Amino acid sequence: MLLRGGGTLLLAAGSLATYAAGQRCQSYTSYSQSRHQPYSEGVYELAYQRPDPACRTFNSSLVEDAILRMKNQTTDPDLFRLFENTFPNTLDAAIKWRGVAANNSDEELAFIITGDIDAMWIRDSANQIAPYRTILKSKDDDIASVFRGAINLQARYLIISPYCNAFLPPPESGMRPGPNGASYIVTPPYDRNIVFTCNFELDDFGGFLQLSHDYYTQTGDVDFFGKFQWIQAVQSILRASEDLRRATYGPDGEWIRPAYTFQSQTMTSFGTLGNNGMNSPVNYTGMVRSPFRPSDDAAIYDFQIPANMMLSRYLAATAAIMEQLPNAPKGLAQQMRDMAAEIRDAVDHWGIVAAPGGQRIYAYEVDGFGGQNLMDDANIPSLLSAPSLGFVSADDPVYKATRAFVLSRQNPWYCAGPVLNAVGSPHIRPGAAWPMAAIMRAMTADDDAEITQAVKEVLSSTDRYGLIHESVSSFDAGQWTRSWFGWGNAVFGQMMMELAERKPHILKQSFQPFFIERDGE
Template identity: 80%
Template sequence: MLSSSLFAAIVVSLGTGQVVSQSCPSYSSYSQSRHEPYSTGAYALAYQRPAPGCRTFNSTGVEDAILRIKNQTHDPDLSRLFENTFPNTLDTAIKWRGVAANNSEEELAFIITGDIDAMWIRDSANQVAPYRSILKSKTDDIASVFRGTINLQARYLILSPYCNSFLPPPESGLKPGPNGATYSVKPSYDHNVVFTCNFELDDFGGFLQLSHDYYTQTGDVDFFGRFQWLQAVQSIVAAADAMRAPTYGPDGAWIPPVYSFQSQTMTSMGTLGNNGMNYPVNFTGMVRSPFRPSDDAAIYDFQIPANMLLARYLDATSAIVERLPNAPKGLAAQMRDMAGEIRAGIEHWGVVTTPGGQKIYAYEVDGFGGQNLMDDANIPSLLSAPRLGYLDANDTVYQNTRGWVLSRNNPWWCAGPVINAVGSPHIKPGAAWPMAAIMRAMTSDDDLEIINAIKEVVQSTDGFGLIHESVNSFDAGQWTRSWFGWGNAVFGQMIMEFAERKPHILQESFQPFFIAKY
């Protein structure tokens, strides 16, 4: 991501009657200091929630869940880390809530990624997703956050489907955050709307997944037919289909890509090669993703995890489209057909053989035989494939892939005495991402593996009690980003799920020494 900017001084949260005062500190600054009271465990984790009057949204359901989980949790440091992280999106990241200028019933929510005053489609979907577990009805207080996020994402995806992060809507009255980067992008975009324009396929899947979460939890199908959701789905399908085109036609003629990107940058991961078009691809049925979920440029454009996510949720949300009387004829069938073609492409081109003879999923391929054997901490990842709903965790190819990813065969596996987890070329070798350790726990059914992964996350916060973007696997005092909303959200989601799936895990000690259970 880009350099940090300050959190809003004033935030109006409609529907809650809440106004965040000008006297509230910037959370970008607040999160860089440790605040009392400290937890009573060995790691003395700070209390990092803003004062109630400085929180950007208050939810009774979330506060009730925090109390319930704290009462179930034996370890004081784990309890504090959950208390800080689960509400972090609501506490800090809902920069503005309101309604559309042309429709007072169309709720909007502008959710910043944390220390950057812009809304990423993928990040905002993941930041809201953990509250799925407490969403039971369209009348719940948290339901308006889901609707507002989906509606604003829909607007952005209609205006600029190839872009990934966006500036505040004009209704907010918020001043756009600074962005000094210089880009040359095709198709062109409105600089008053777009913050960055990296085409990242997982944005499409993230939008559809969040939509599916809201639909399955509330049954509120009418919502999807009232505003711009159907137009956004059409925009996604059209853009995805255009990005399936190969580099060469049947006669060998070059097919110019619909998207290109060049940037003045100090890193090769910040721009696309081949004059912004990236490198040639064959037709596979999959959708190109020139940029990864990390915002880094791909080596090969067919990113397997992003295609997994899109295939799963094109199919799942086609059921919503089918129920809408105002849906364009044939749209649901088109979504299902595309999902099937993407899945077939993944299984044909994305399953490769390692030097040791195992069948695993590659991270990226080009359809010509080029394959990138790695995994990246950012979600969707190969490690997260069962969490995407693409396959069962017991699938043989997935289990082979998981074992490969969590080993030194993966060039971005970071091992050390502090934390052992997948990293990312977005930072550097040796910088493990706690989010990947969290995903390791969430994709495991083995109690010992889960406990060890959580223990490493708990000891990786350097006493701050928040999930960092990355941590030196040998030194917990070396980390990036004090305020990483996405990582906080995934940790909170993990604990909520274990409270249901494996409640005994919350009765374990995660201390560097033994603490007797109650």
């Protein structure tokens, strides 16, 4: 089963035929559509969804050790099974190719597909390997090469096409590219043999910088960042960000041509940009425009607050790397810090608005003219995720008020029901809650009861497949989209590793329901 009920299922752009050298293995896109034994011993009877070791795309002793430790830290068989399936999922099935650059055999590369789409999203790939930072300790660890390979390949893509978001395999891989057949009109133009889609999403910049920060923080390997193209990628990010900070009109009122435009033939208004590909006008705020959201949907107003939070946070954090590189241009680290501070000030000035009840909250999007979109979306970065991004404390009054708004009927994309109470997204439909948002709720909560309830709901939402779906009907766990959603699996693994550190007693609880209805019962 791929999809039951409403919603959209994204199909693979190419065939994931064989991914184990010398052995024919079933594609994980197909594998994830069935429930495999042995089932967990809990009431949900969750399937075992790890491919045979010979068919896994990367094997890590550190990850296997972490799974064994988690088995000893958990009591509930369904909870452990979901972790056992999701935490290693990126390594098991999404590391489509690893190798080195054609012009430098020391430059590691890793092509990481998003899941059931055979392309590498900058944002998704960063999030997919982010959970492994919890076990990364040294540049010599087996998983360190995956971090370096992803950072190096992302850097290449960000230099070639900084306004694009998803990419095809590099020539070094020898893989046959599967170009996207969709028709786009984009400025600046891009190479369709390199780029899969070119929706500019600001969180791609934040994702690259966060991944860089994670690798450096865990390993202390500062030399790596000065060896290849990381400095040039940061310069590309800064140039594009400056271009996208410009207002629609200059001081004298003259129209300023935007740096990026996008038009496509689509059945939905969220699949293209209005106003001939330019979207609505914006005033100068100090923030960076993001015409598309982390969901790949078009924005209503271009200054997306969560993405600007993320960029500010990680520009400041990675400036500490840049200042240690002897080959970095003079003043580049300070330029990063200055932009980070200016964006933070702009978020505080323009992004904090009055809610209908009068409380001060973060808007999801603004335009600098007074336009504001009061909502939140399940995709990360979200307003809900602001503490997880490190932008603001969970105890901050504005965040607390925002959180209350996001998790209420005031948020038009909050979905409530007997299965899952979580934020959804216009990317699917009303009533389709995203487990990823319930996971983020648990990650940003301190109250044990709230965390426990969120985890219980996620466990009940997999339809016994034992993987995190993209969306699930809040009233029927049998209606969901995407059997294989790599990003969602990664976030669940990350949540579990974080709970093992800050709330280990929660993992010792039973998450079994008193009663679960079965087909025919």
